[in-house]
Amino acid sequence: MADPNLVLVGCGNMGVALLRGWLHRGIAADAIQVVEPGEPQATRARDLGVRVVESADALDPGRAPDAIVLAVKPQVMEAAASAYAGHAGRAVFLSIAAGRTIASFEKLFGAAAAIVRTMPNTPGAIGRGITVACPNAAVTDAHRILCDGLLQAMGEVAWLEDEALMDAVTAVSGSGPAYVFLLAESMRDAGIAAGLPEDLADRLARHTVAGAGALILESGEDPARLREQVTSPGGTTAAALEVLRSEGAMPDLLRDAIAASARRSRELAG
Numbered sequence: 710m711a712d713p714n715l716v717l718v719g720c721g722n723m724g725v726a727l728l729r730g731w732l733h734r735g736i737a738a739d740a741i742q743v744v745e746p747g748e749p750q751a752t753r754a755r756d757l758g759v760r761v762v763e764s765a766d767a768l769d770p771g772r773a774p775d776a777i778v779l780a781v782k783p784q785v786m787e788a789a790a791s792a793y794a795g796h797a798g799r800a801v802f803l804s805i806a807a808g809r810t811i812a813s814f815e816k817l818f819g820a821a822a823a824i825v826r827t828m829p830n831t832p833g834a835i836g837r838g839i840t841v842a843c844p845n846a847a848v849t850d851a852h853r854i855l856c857d858g859l860l861q862a863m864g865e866v867a868w869l870e871d872e873a874l875m876d877a878v879t880a881v882s883g884s885g886p887a888y889v890f891l892l893a894e895s896m897r898d899a900g901i902a903a904g905l906p907e908d909l910a911d912r913l914a915r916h917t918v919a920g921a922g923a924l925i926l927e928s929g930e931d932p933a934r935l936r937e938q939v940t941s942p943g944g945t946t947a948a949a950l951e952v953l954r955s956e957g958a959m960p961d962l963l964r965d966a967i968a969a970s971a972r973r974s975r976e977l978a979g
């Protein structure tokens with residue numbers, strides 16, 4: 710079967726992760742067109758072998774898109790996406806933008822347009838991400854299969870019918886890598902403060918976060934059980950956890966942080 714014709718709108722951090730994933734999975738470069746006005750993003754995409762144009766009106770009119778992937782910032786979505794309204798009815802629109810609701814796209818493209826609102830995350834750049842996808846009523850089985858394949862290029866995919874949950878998804882897994890990176894940064898800095906050489910502290914923090922992440926996935930154990938396995942009664946970990954749970958109240962802080970992220974996602978609804 711021929712590759713689907715794809716248009717990627719915006720080739721920044723997330724757009725290029727998708728693009729690399731598609732090429733890695735064997736989608737032909739000549740099936741993909743990228744719309745990207747910015748440099749060096751346009752050159753980076755061009756170097757991957759795909760056709761890159763500055764704006765929608767320069768797209769090849771002979772290549773009707775099967776999917777239009779919207780990967781621009783939520784704040785510029787309306788201005789960037791409205792140029793593609795003419796493809797509604799044939800193409801499926803896949804948005805990765807935080808907060809932007811299906812209703813906001815239906816306003817731009819019409820209620821009959823097939824729209825999939827998704828939330829990926831940055832580990833998708835190495836195929837280890839997770840994306841949640843939410844379709845509108847116009848999305849057919851064929852659209853869903855196409856979008857599922859495109860998103861799998863970044864890792865796991867979960868489908869959700871209740872769009873109201875997308876803000877919480879965004880707060881947990883979309884923004885979530887930043888919480889883990891902050892943890893790694895903080896562990897490294899605390900190690901340095903405790904007297905470790907910088908390079909050793911950095912290595913210990915990276916490997917501990919990566920190893921713990923791999924163990925969570927590969928063991929399938931409840932994270933609470935894995936935590937208990939590290940925590941000897943009266944030992945060193947117990948001393949640290951007491952601080953994290955009482956003085957800093959890490960679980961409460963994370964709950965508040967995730968609530969703030971979800972609130973911001975709702976504000977970006979458009």
Ligand SMILES: NC(=O)C1=CN([C@@H]2O[C@H](COP(=O)(O)OP(=O)(O)OC[C@H]3O[C@@H](n4cnc5c(N)ncnc54)[C@H](OP(=O)(O)O)[C@@H]3O)[C@@H](O)[C@H]2O)C=CC1
Pocket residue numbers: 718719720721722723724744745746747748750780781782783785788789805806807828829830831883884
């Ligand atoms: N970063 C993350 O962790 C995640 C981001 N998202 C979502 O993904 C989307 C993209 O985020 P991210 O990749 O980080 O952002 P970037 O700013 O890295 O990428 C967006 C790209 O779109 C370009 N652009 C701006 N206007 C247009 C236009 N009219 N047509 C085509 N391209 C345009 C920008 O160029 P220029 O910079 O020159 O303006 C930029 O290269 C956002 O909506 C975000 O909410 C979702 C999950 C995770």
Ligand SMILES: O=C(O)[C@@H]1CCC=N1
Pocket residue numbers: 807879883884
């Ligand atoms: O911070 C943001 O708004 C984007 C969406 C999820 C992760 N990054």
